[in-house]
Amino acid sequence: MDAEDVEQLLRDQRARRAGRDELSRAHPEFAQVSPRAGELDEAALADLAGRDPDAALRLVTALGRAFDPALRTAARALAARLPVGPPRTGVPDRSGSRRVVTRRDPTGADLDLDATLAARGAEPHWRAEHLHTRSWRATGRACVLLVDASGSVAGDELAAAVLTAAALAQRMRPGDELAVAAFWSTAVLLQPLSAQPRPEVVVDRLFDLAGGGTTDLDLALRTAAEQLARTRTAARDVLLLSDGMPTDSPDPRPAAAALARAGTRLHVLTLSADPESVANCAALAAAGGGRSAPLHSPSQAPSAVRTLLD
CATH class of the missing domain: 3.40.50.410 (von Willebrand factor, type A domain)
Incomplete structure (x- = not known):
């Protein structure tokens, strides 16, 4: 499915939008977070997140499907940049560097005989998963x-x-x-x-x-x-x-x-x-x-x- 097909599929099955009355009934804090049409009060949302993070996340995602286009856009922009913690741990490699890696992978450039024999161990018959190869990654x-x-x-x-x-x-x-x-x-x-x-x-x-x-x-x-x-x-x-x-x-x-x-x-x-x-x-x-x-x-x-x- 190419990019145009994806866009067409999303247009064809676009999720249902919700009006302010429906959002207010489903989310008690809606009026504080969106006091007026088109407005998203991030401070009020942060306060809710401090008290009930799951309620805040449910509300943000509900607002991302609002009929109100300004509110919908603001909620989606916020959802894309929600703080979720630090980058993954470990020491990063130098950008652009490559190294030889041994993997359980038949597509590698060279057979790693030691790793292959170790994987087979005492098994009497060879199996595909025993094969380990080396390649630049x-x-x-x-x-x-x-x-x-x-x-x-x-x-x-x-x-x-x-x-x-x-x-x-x-x-x-x-x-x-x-x-x-x-x-x-x-x-x-x-x-x-x-x-x-x-x-x-x-x-x-x-x-x-x-x-x-x-x-x-x-x-x-x-x-x-x-x-x-x-x-x-x-x-x-x-x-x-x-x-x-x-x-x-x-x-x-x-x-x-x-x-x-x-x-x-x-x-x-x-x-x-x-x-x-x-x-x-x-x-x-x-x-x-x-x-x-x-x-x-x-x-x-x-x-x-x-x-x-x-």
Whole structure:
């Protein structure tokens, strides 16, 4: 799906707008944060965030879908620059530097015999995942954020997606790359893999996304793999924001394992506390060589991202 197709899809399924009366009924603090049409009082919002950060995040995301165009624009601009913590930890490499990296990856330039033999260990037969190769990699990390947009993208789910995207963008260092895709029965690339992502564009598109339909986790993971096939960064991660329940998908674990074989870690932010959902997310992360963490309220997003990626 090219850029024009994405824009057309977003126009065709644009999320429903909310009027001031509806916003006031749903959010008790609305009148203080937006006392007049077109106005967003950031001081009042900051006061609310100090008392109830999740309520503030829900309100910002609701305002991002307001009928009032000035209020909608102000809320989206604020959402794209929400403070979510410091950049990722560690000592950054010199910009533009490259280094030789050994990875469990058949596409490398040279076989790393020691690492390959160590991976095989005492196993009697060779398997594809034993193969380790060496190749030159750019420093930095490439990350693909996958946002589950099946059902309705609203409320806590939308707030969590917006805040996670903002957290990833703000954590970037020189040499890092970021892509963002939403998925349901189809996959939509909101931000192609780039060293200079545009958080404001991603936020705009998340707000405009109505979502719906079934959940194809296998398609989502294959979409991430296609993006990461373009990178030469030393580290590659996929961050999946989902309840882990595939309703229209082959078993996604083989796609997760394929990511791991290519040297990518799959981490899952679990949106549901349902035991089956938690188990599915944990199994998917394990197959992808990564970890899972709960994300049951929007304000948990920055710390959850740090837990999984630092």
